[in-house]
Amino acid sequence: MKNYDNVVIFDHPLIRHKIAILRDKNTSMKEFRELVEEITTLMTYETLKEGVPTTEIQVETPLEVCTQQVVKDNAIAIVPILRAGLGMVNGIHVLFPSARVGHIGMYRDEETFEPKSYYCKLPEGIEDKLVLVVDPMLATGGSACDAIALLKSRGCKHIKFMAIIGAPEGVSKVAEAHPDVGIYVSTLDRCLNEHAYILPGLGDAGDRLFGTK
Ligand code: PRP
Ligand code: URA
Numbered sequence: 001m002k003n004y005d006n007v008v009i010f011d012h013p014l015i016r017h018k019i020a021i022l023r024d025k026n027t028s029m030k031e032f033r034e035l036v037e038e039i040t041t042l043m044t045y046e047t048l049k050e051g052v053p054t055t056e057i058q059v060e061t062p063l064e065v066c067t068q069q070v071v072k073d074n075a076i077a078i079v080p081i082l083r084a085g086l087g088m089v090n091g092i093h094v095l096f097p098s099a100r101v102g103h104i105g106m107y108r109d110e111e112t113f114e115p116k117s118y119y120c121k122l123p124e125g126i127e128d129k130l131v132l133v134v135d136p137m138l139a140t141g142g143s144a145c146d147a148i149a150l151l152k153s154r155g156c157k158h159i160k161f162m163a164i165i166g167a168p169e170g171v172s173k174v175a176e177a178h179p180d181v182g183i184y185v186s187t188l189d190r191c192l193n194e195h196a197y198i199l200p201g202l203g204d205a206g207d208r209l210f211g212t213k
Contacts, residue, residue: 001168004175007183008046009166015042015186019164023202029211033087036136036164036209039186040091043162044132047184051158052076053130074098077126081106081135081147082119084205088134088162102126104133104150106143113196115143120150127155136205138163138185140196141173148178165189167198 021027022035053075059068076096080086082105089101105119123129131151138144144161151159159181161174166185169192174183189198197203207213 001172001188004172004179004183006179006181007171007175007185009188010043010046010184010186011188012042012046012186015039018042019187019202022164023200025203027208029208032208036087036205037091037094039164040088040134040162041094043164043184043186044092044095047132047160047162047182051130051160051182071096074100074125075129077102077123077129077131079104079122079126079131079133079147079151081133081143084137084209085133085135087205087209088136088164092132092134099132100126100129102131104147106147108140108143108196113140113142115146117146117150122151122154126151127157129156130158130160131156133159133161134163135161136164137198137201138166138170138174138183139192139198140167141170141177144170144174145177148174148181152178160184165198165201167192 018035018039053072054069055072056067076099078092078099079102080089100123102122106115106117162184164186166188193199
C-alpha cells in the first residue's frame with residue numbers, strides 16, 4: 001500500500017496481542033466484546049494525541065496555583081457505523097463518559113458489496129465537535145467513505161476514523177476520498193477475498209459481537 005499522510009497504522013505490541021485473540025474463531029462472544037472495547041481504548045489514546053480541542057484552567061495544588069490544559073467540555077462525539085461500530089463505543093466512553101453518540105446505519109449489499117444506508121441520528125451541534133467515526137472493519141472502504149461523506153454533508157469539519165482491522169484496498173480508498181480525515185487503523189491485513197471479507201481478518205465482526213451466527 002502507498003504511504004498516505006492521513007493514515008496511521010498502529011502496529012503496537014499490546015494491540016497486536018489482543019488482536020491475535022480477537023481473530024481466533026474459538027474466542028467467545030463475551031471475550032470478543034471485551035477485547036474490542038479494550039483495543040478501542042488503546043487506539044483512542046493514540047488517535048487523540050493530536051487535534052483534541054483543549055482549554056486552560058487554573059488548578060490549585062497543595063503548594064500553588066498552576067495553569068493546566070484540559071479537554072474542552074462536550075468537544076467530542078462518537079459515531080459508530082451500525083452494527084459492529086457499536087462494540088467500540090464503550091472503549092471511548094471509558095475515557096470520555098459524556099461524549100455524545102450519533103448512529104449511522106449501513107449494511108453491505110451481499111452481491112455488489114456497496115454500502116446501503118438505513119439510519120442516521122446525530123447529536124445536536126455535532127458540526128462543531130471532533131467526530132470519532134468507529135467501525136472495527138475497514139474492508140472495501142465503501143461504508144466508511146459514505147459515512148464520512150454523510151457527516152460532511154451535515155457540516156462536520158473535524159473527523160477521525162478508527163478501525164481495528166483494515167484491508168489495503170479499503171484504507172487507500174478512504175485515504176484518497178477523504179484526505180482531510182485522519183484514518184487510524186490498528187493493523188493492516190493482507191487482502192480481501194471474493195466475498196470482500198478481510199484476510200486473515202476475524203470473520204463478520206457484527207455476528208461475533210452480537211452472536212447472530
Ligand atoms: C461490516 C463492517 C463495516 C463494513 C465494512 O458491516 O462492520 O461496516 O462491513 O465493509 P466495507 O469496508 O466493505 O464497507 P456489515 O455491512 O457486515 O453490517 P453489520 O455491521 O450490520 O453486520
Ligand atoms: N465486514 C466484516 O465484518 N468482516 C470483514 O472481513 C469484512 C466486512
